[in-house]
Amino acid sequence: MSRIHDMGGRTGLGAVVMDADEAPFHADWEARMWGINEAMTGAPGWTLDWWRHVRELISAEDYLTRPYFDQWMQVYAAMMVDDGWASVAEIARGKAERGAPDVPPPQRAADVPAAARFAKDFRLPADTAPAFAIGDKVRTIRLGGIAHTRLPGYAMEKPGIVHACRGAHIVPDENALGREVAEPLYTIAFQAADLWPEAAGRRDRIFVDLWERYLER
Amino acid sequence: MTSYDPQKIIDIHAHLHSDLPSDPALRVKALESLLVEQGLVDPAAIDAWIDLYAEEIGPKRGAHVVARAWTDPAFKAKLLADGTAAIREFDYQGHATGHLIAVENTDTVHNVVVCTLCSCYPFSLLGMSPGWYKAAEYRARVVREPRAVLKEFGVALGEEVEIRVWDSTSELRYLVVPQRPEGTDGLDAAALAALVTRNSMIGTDLLKARA
Missing domain, CATH: 1.10.472 (Cyclin A; domain 1)
Structure with missing residues (x-):
């Protein structure tokens, strides 16, 4: 099972509680x-x-x-x-x-x-060319343990389509260990029905930004 | 030296849980006192950041960008092609907008943005994020039952509309370009910007002309 911060798709939660005002801070x-x-x-x-x-x-x-x-x-x-x-x-x-x-x-x-006014750029030159192109079918991998990753649990071992190639970005799994290396980043489109058992027939899509190491053919 | 050792951090969190005062105001005050004493933070710089985000940096910025996109087709094309370059025209670049992706709502597509893993948000364009955006309910549910969540915000969409949920898992940040309301043909960009709500730029509001 995924860890507590990995919230996407958890069930049993109540209605969204709206803010009473738009103040940036409440204390x-x-x-x-x-x-x-x-x-x-x-x-x-x-x-x-x-x-x-x-x-x-x-x-x-x-x-x-x-x-x-x-x-x-x-x-x-x-x-x-x-x-x-x-x-x-x-x-x-x-x-x-x-x-x-x-x-x-x-x-x-x-x-x-x-x-x-400083906008950090998270792209770095990468050693290798992107392995995937827009429209490619991919499948995400499974990761376990408590290491940091930006592959959400709900998007593990799921089929998706490459929606966009975003260039080589710093890999969060490595950056969490103090290492700055870059790898191709893609936006992957998932059909709701491929992620959630109750979503059969729904045409909604979920887009998740994923690094190349999370993807297989 | 930074350990990068998760087990060590888990143990430290356990100590902090039992040894820090429970009241967050006291905890933050103690932290600030220690940082000031050690020369790690200048309280005047903290004040300056708070003033900046209270007065200058907020959703009004995003609203100006959206209104410009509605009234200037060339700018809209640029915004959709390279959001970061487009907002630089307004000098709005800054925190978390180094890789800005604008996604456009239409009669058949509705976009909504979330960060299921933490709370990523285009701060220099929309200011501080609302509490609900950071809360478990929204983060857990909007990727799984977007129609039900949007209905709680008063957004009812027909079955013919495809919902696209954007989970901000990388350093890309998403700005929803809402649809221009009906009955606003005579308005200039400034008047249009006044109609654009923060939530509409996250995807949890539909805009109306002012009655």
Whole structure:
């Protein structure tokens, strides 16, 4: 069975609860946590997918019940402990007992407008040409264990069609281990009826962006 | 050094679960205090980010892009061909819009966007994501029973309409270009932009002309 963050297709959940307003944050601490995420200096090893993986490793109980930005707090706390930047006790008290990490000074308010306009490009040159072309029939593989991947459980071992070739993008499974390698990325179209037993006869489609290593002929 | 060891992280999470205060406001305050003391964050930079996303970066940006697409066929073609290049004309590029894909609603196709694995969203174009977008109910259900979920948003679609659900599993981000409402022929781009809702650009709203 897939892990808790892998939500797609889970059954037994109730109606979507709409927001009462369109305010970006609903408490000061949410805004502060989001701002910390934007402004703080991280360790060199903290890749985007390592961040995601650390969130995915939060216990199912906390994942389902702790508020969203509170989980972000727990991600940063866990990454700091892992890197030896703080102990759990220091984080609980909000007071350091060790020297500061040897890193450059943090981002200043004056740096923020330029940082907010930076759009990261996740493409890299790849060693090999794409193995698939638009219209090709493919079948996804099965992955298990607790390693980070962006192949959702509901799309494992399913037939699909290559809808688009997106170039070579950084592979999340590797990036979560601190390795930046690129591989062809495709948007794969799945028929609803191929994913869900109750969807026979439905013409709706689900599009999932998948790396070449998740695909077979 | 970063361990990249999931078992170690699971153990750390267990310690954090038992040793941190339960109130998220206290937890975040403690974290910020520690980061400031260690020179890892400048509180003024946190303030600047919050101000930017409260005042300048939000769904109004996406609405301007959509209204321009409705009124300028050449721009619409560019938006559908290369979303990232198109929004650069507005200087709207930024967080999570380095690979923007615009998908267009028509009489026979309705698009809706989700991130089943976390909460990926085109932040520099739509601002902060709504709570429901990050919640288990939406993430679990919209890929499996999109018609039922859309109905909860008040979106009723005929059987002749194909629903396309886009799961944001990579660094590509999706923008839904909603259909221009009937009865808006005389409106300019600014007036049209005022009709475009955030949810319509995620795919969970259909637009109407203002009564």
